[in-house]
Amino acid sequence: MGTPTGHPPTVSPAGDALNRVFTTLPIMVRLTCGLAGAGAALAVRTEPVEPVLLVVAVVVLTGWSVWFAQSGRRSGLTPGLIGVDVMLTVAACLLLPHLVATEVLPGEVSWVAILASTSVIVAQLALRPRWAVPAGLLVTAAYATGAHLAGNDTEAVAHAVTLLVQTASTTALTTVLRGSSRRADAAFAERQRVLREALIARTAREVERRQNRDLHDTVLSTLTMVGLGAVRSGSPLLRERAAADLRTLAATGTPTEHKSDSPPAGGDATRAALDEWLRRAVARFPDLPVAVDLPAGHPVPMEVAVAFVEGTAAALANVLRHAPGAAVRVSLDRVTDTVVVEVADDGPGFAPARVPAHRYGLRESIRGRMAAVGGRALVDTAPGRGTRIRLEWPDAD
16 A cells, blocks of 8 residues: 655644635625715815815726625735725825815714724724735725825824724734634644644554464465364465465465455445355365354445454464364354354363563454454353354444
8 A cells, every 4th residue: 555645735723714704804804895985975065175076086096996795806916906085085185185174083983083984994904014014004004195185184194093903903913814714724734733643543454464364374384284283284274375475476466355366256345244254264164164054144344244244254363373272163043133153162272371572473364353343242262162263344224
């Protein structure tokens, strides 16, 4: 099994979410204030307001607010779009003496004052500080100049201070939020890296365990049986196992389970008749007399059938190695919703707690295989009373 190569695509969930907020919010603020400001602007047209200029300004700014919203939703809030917004606001501020009545100007409540505040906030949300702050200062200077030309220096100073505070506070807020989103994305990326490396390591361990299990069940098992004299010279079993072991060594990287036995005829592509598969497993040991109780049917998924077959074969191989004269029985049953295969012998038994940790037979060849498909293996044995290995797999179908 190969491992992932290259670098995964960068994912920034926090940054992406913040960018959506910093796009949607300015659009809504600009559109809402633009439409509301149009009504407020036309409500008072006393001198020194120039009605024609006022109407032109309102039409242009209202149309711009609508265009700003559409363009922002379609292409995002680009620096060019924000730049045009700032320049239109600057023009309105400089024309303030001709657009706002004298009695409306004080108190920072005129529609031009609201327009200036809106543009400052939108610029801080949409742009980086190196562009947003100069934009805010430009609008502030333009408004102070317009109010001064209108003859109200108090308003010029008061709202200029307000605009500076809005520029500073909004810039600070966006800086903190962007920094927090970067840290959140960095933490997310680090977690993804750790999970990816853990997955790679786990996959590598699984491959190593499978290869060790396959080696234990083939070459090492055969050599052990030969060394213990469990198989006779010239035995068909020895020839068959030696040939299978050679195929295993030649087909490196391919799990033994999928090449040692082809599926029996019949069944469908996804489920196998377990009794047929178990008979083939028993047939691997012609030198071992085995009584079978394998009722027909019991279809299970192919990978589960492989785990049952290889676990059963490993149990029979243990009997052949350690209790060659024992009577053996292999049975198949279904208990409620659980498929059960038992391999029982009347051999000398053993003490499971005294099995060395490096031994693969029970731990990997039997328990490991069943655990890999969601099942389990139970071993009931003790010195002097034989061994019963019970393989279970829960089947909800």
